[in-house]
Amino acid sequence: MNLDKLEALIFDAKSDYFSIANAFEKFTDSDRKSISQAIQSLHRQIFKNKPLKSASDLVTTSLNNRVGAAVIFWHHSYNRKASLCMYAVAPFSAIKATDVPYRGDHFDAFKRIIETRKPAWLSEWVEWQCTMEDPWIDFPLVWGWYKSGLIPEPKYDSYYTLFANALMATDFYTKSVGKPIRQALEAEPHWITYIPTLFRVESNAFNTNPWLWKGADKDHEMWPEALVKLVHEGIVKRDNLLALTLDGLSQDLKQNQLSGFHKLHTSLSPTLLEQKKLSDQYLDLMDHKVGHVAKFALKHIQFLSKSGELNDSAFISRARDAFIHAAKGNSKLIISIIASINRRRKKVDDDAIMALISALKSEHADTQSVALDILSSANLSSAQKEGIVTERNFLPPSLISKLDNIVGTGYVRANDQSTIKTESIDLNSLGDEALRTRGLDRFQSDPTEIYTTVSSDWRDRSKLEFIEKVEPIEDVSTLIDTIAKAVELTRKPETVYLIVDGISRLNGYGTPDFEAKTSALVKRLKTLSTDWDEAAAHQGIAQTRDSLRRALLSLLMVWLRPSERVILPKEVSTSLPYHTPFIRVLEALTKSVRKSKCTPLLSTPSHINGWLDPKIWVERINLYSANGWEIERNDLLTSLPRLSPGNRQEAYKSLQESALRPLISFVLGQSDKFEAKGDLELWMTAARSSKPGFDWRKSSMDINDDSAIVGGLSPIDYNWSASIEERSYSNYDQTFRVNLFDLNRVQHPHLNENGSSKTAKKFFNKVRNLKSPKVNAVELPYASFHCLKKTKTWYGLDEGVAWKNAWDFTLCPTDQVGVNLNAALCLANTIDEDATRLTHKYSLFEHLFTGDHPWIDSTHLMISLGLSRKEADGRGMAVDVTIHGIEMGFLDPGILASQLIGLSKEPWLKLNRLSQSLQTVSQSSPLHAYVISVVLQSWLSEVNLKTRNIFMIFEILLNAQSVIKQPLNHEFRQILKTIKGSSKAAKLAKSLLEFNEDDADIRKTIRAQAISNRL
């Protein structure tokens, strides 16, 4: 048999796999060696479907004729036959890269080849195969080769895994041995010696997944039942099996396998004598890192203890280490065993005291509390008391007094903020305005005041002196670098404005090597413009899939390569209505860049969070007037909602000649004359910018009542509700509880949507479909912000863009209600979502740290929803913003409580999550504990106290009260008194009622802290 004949066999459609096996039947080792290289080359050509130039005509023609799917499938007959040839002649290094025949004739031919060749590498190959994550070979094959002397008996773990899985397998998935386990072991007694390995290696032998039974016969056995029967039949020794199960539990194996071990152990029902023999092993397992294994061991230890057969000292010695990481149930079990030992001893011995002191390091307050209870009954030496004191920092505040009672002295918590000196804070040195804006005026007038919120007047909060400036890009090289970086990663929303502004100002200015500096960037932008997946994988400016992305990319491409015409694909998702004005600005700028007739943008923010200093705005208008440039209307329209309340008067004074003087005068508050003759939409936007919360319909101006669109001349009005609805679906018998969050824009009752006046018709034609994303909102930016479109979580990829979530808040800094509500709706709709790359909701809170807006109802609603989120990033940021809000006095406890009341009218909130968040806030300082206590008392007064997990909220309140040592308010005390029973909430309510402290020193500390934070 030479290579030509082999090629003929491989490419002959009529030849079967056995013909390949037959071809090598009489090959000697030297024959195989001589043809090996040629076969390897042929194998490579076939698998790549690329004939070599030197290949025979048959190979070339056959491979060239093989087209379509046949080329890529490894199981095509050419490929399979080539693989068989490899097994017949190739060395081990080449065999490792060869597919293993699977089933049927192909596999049988492979076996015949191996059995004829008897390769020296077979044992090594089997071991290599076995150690693969999903081996292609099975136990019957390996066993068969061992029995026939082809390989020595394997001794590695993966072989025993194959054995365990094969004996229990049904034929549904893998090749099994084909008999119930006991019969198989009877037929092959040598396998009984393999049984100990079941408890040492990873296998399915003790798993209970239903798929393991799929296709099983009636008499099918799984390992646990087979082993129990083998014990009964005396084939396996009971003592050995009991010990093996415990040995297995100390192995690093998967939890479900460990669970199988202790289930088998339990099913053998060890006697007291047997358990006594195994007591050392139980003790070794009691601090096992897997909770259910430790629980199993502790149950046996408890049984031994009750039977008086436990080595108490050995147990207590191990208990000291076990407490540290034990789960709550297990640590309580350990304490109950210690308690029973104490009862037996009729005292608390030194070793038990040491163990109980270790229990104070437990992370579970219940365990710590019970340990303290037992310690309080012990006769403690001074050294032991000292030992207890050193564990003080591990205790929650609510248990500190218990500890202090045991040790007999009070200790001041070292980490409280009591070092702040109230005397050093002289409020009189601050002016009235500074006191008012910081919310310190009440502190000045009332020396007992602890916490007040800062001024809620937006004019006070939005002062530019509190807000960071945005530094514009000064040269083309920096602009290129900024774009290149932003394309890959955009963190701050201001970056987008800086780039757009840079292009508007620097277009026409050159830089040496512009082409060389931008060629990589242009290539990258071209890729991102067409490759959605690549764009989505980056948190850059091209990550969105909407019109904004298209507009941005168009602008960048036109600026970088004005002469190139790049066709951008259509957007995947619809832009939010309130993005439209900015998109129009980008489109206008793109046209200007193309024509090389750019003017600096009027609307670029001068400060972060989208604020524009009116003085800078007027300077820009003056520049336009001086140069005779025409102001782009959308640019002007977009600039109006950004104007800061500060510097308006000074700005107006610096205004030079301008055709826009009446509008500028009106928006800057220098005139009340509403002259909506020319451009009504512009004037309405100016009206909202001038007085964002004012209802212009109430003014004495001659304004048609019909034009009072919500967000037009009147401010937004809305309501929301959180409810639970039971729903049933036709395909299912069950009913489902669905959390609903409804947000409704309130229509003005007097307003007829089909209003008769011309003005009303004009507006309603544009905004009556506010709920539809198709609304053309460009004419009324404020109204578009109030478009309460439901968030598109199912395909809302854009919501996964962190910078864009934050950027939304920069579009209309003068009125955040609409964007807050959109954020709240988005948070509510995704409240139970896990974190993914697509839910960067944390960025919805980032702007709140600046404090440039009063925290209104909708802000507190956002925060309440954030604190209850499932995904950790958003929840963590909500916690941070709450902590910051309390420090700076932004957070209003009354408003936060009212939002929580609204959200918990039905059990809509997950209290476990909310409690974790509030606990973190409360632990930050005594000030935080105080504010959280106020919030919780108001909230709990209005909530159903039988709500599931409400005790978690009581725990936070108890801890907060333990820190601040202030009395509960009278109304709340009355409510607490109504809670009866022995539930955890009832016990905590009782503990709360026992609190009667009123610590003046801590009040001073809290007050001092509240003041010093704001200075």
Next chain:
Amino acid sequence: MAAGIDYTYKYDFSSGLTPFNDQRRASLSLATCNLNHKNPYFFEGKMRHPRVIGDMLITLSDIVRTHYFLPTPAILDPVLTSNEDLLRLEGFSGCCGVYARADLPAEAFEGNSHGRGTTNVDFNTPMRRALMRLREGDDVNFSVGKNEVVLSKDDLKIVEKKVKLPLRWIKSFSEAQAYQANLELAMEVSAADALRFIRTLPKTNRPKTPSYVVSTGRALRLSQRKTNGAVKILGTQRVKTIEKLLPRAETLNIWHDQNNGTSAWEVCFEVGSFFLMISPEVYRGFSGEGQTLSQLSTTRNSGLISQIRAELKWQSMLNVEEIATKLNTSAENIERALAVLGARGLAGFDVKNGQYFHRELPFDMSKVEAMQPRLRNARKLVDSGLVKKNASLNDVTVYSVAGTDISHRVELRHHGDHCTCQWFSRYQGKRGPCKHILAANLMDELERVS
């Protein structure tokens, strides 16, 4: 599959602990092997704090056996360096994103060191189980290497563990040194406060974006907001590994590099410490960071490096000033040369002392250097003549380096090199230089030499 080299750990016996006798007396023996399959004998003594040492060794073993984002168990053994002052055991997680080191000073033992050197040590499952049973007050003998082994007969068989030693695991050893040299102490807290904080780290549903550890008074808190002095962590589960060490510890020192987001967590005991350093992101192992590429690419100072190498004698601290005086050069030059030696696996960095220490990794580091993909590609670019000098003005030299279909503009500057490629735009040099910058630097060096 990740690139790797076939490697065999060959131990004379299995590391293990003899069963306790009635007086709770036992012996812990660590088996050793080095690159040449020799089995050095380093140490014999008695543990002063068996449970603490046991906890440190188990934690190190846990880390070495863990892959923090794939269910792929690693079977690699830690590396031990011995001298008269200290036993150091080092290793990386399977994903190479976590570096762990247990420092056991001479005071932790009653006994003397018998040798200096670096070796692999056998960590196996039975030994781990035995370590868990150690208690304070136990009388435990400890030996590293073979002298008179007191283990049972079953443990005395020669152990051979054939592994595919991932190249990234070895590369990480050199990268980790470069990171440690830039760490600054950010916080120091008591073990109790540290434990309370570590327990608050989520077990499931962890943040996917960076979190920051902030200090409020003496307590620590996890925040999602970047603030001054906050320590960035991504992958809180990696830090949670130290939880089991804290109940017996005294303090926790937290180190960080604000520039690149690496943090290190040093658990300090009465005697000894455990050092854990995590990479900036869960999916970024130290191996791929490229902090050492600049050092590896350069041939400058090769004479000085050879001189320093001659001074290395497994010191636990390399005194830069002393070496500088001896070699008649500046401390700065010595620091730079030691960084190069660190990149080549010949020195480690001890953050606490701010000094390098000598250890020679028991792997063939020449293979590692040859397989740094970025460096290899940069050399290819230079060899193929695809790097052209465009201009040199003031302190900026501009090169044109061929990319795919386009040419990248590389600026070599004194205050930081710059490239127009995507890699540079994304990381801004925080993950080491891109291949274009490396190529330009190589070319620049060639031109200077010529």
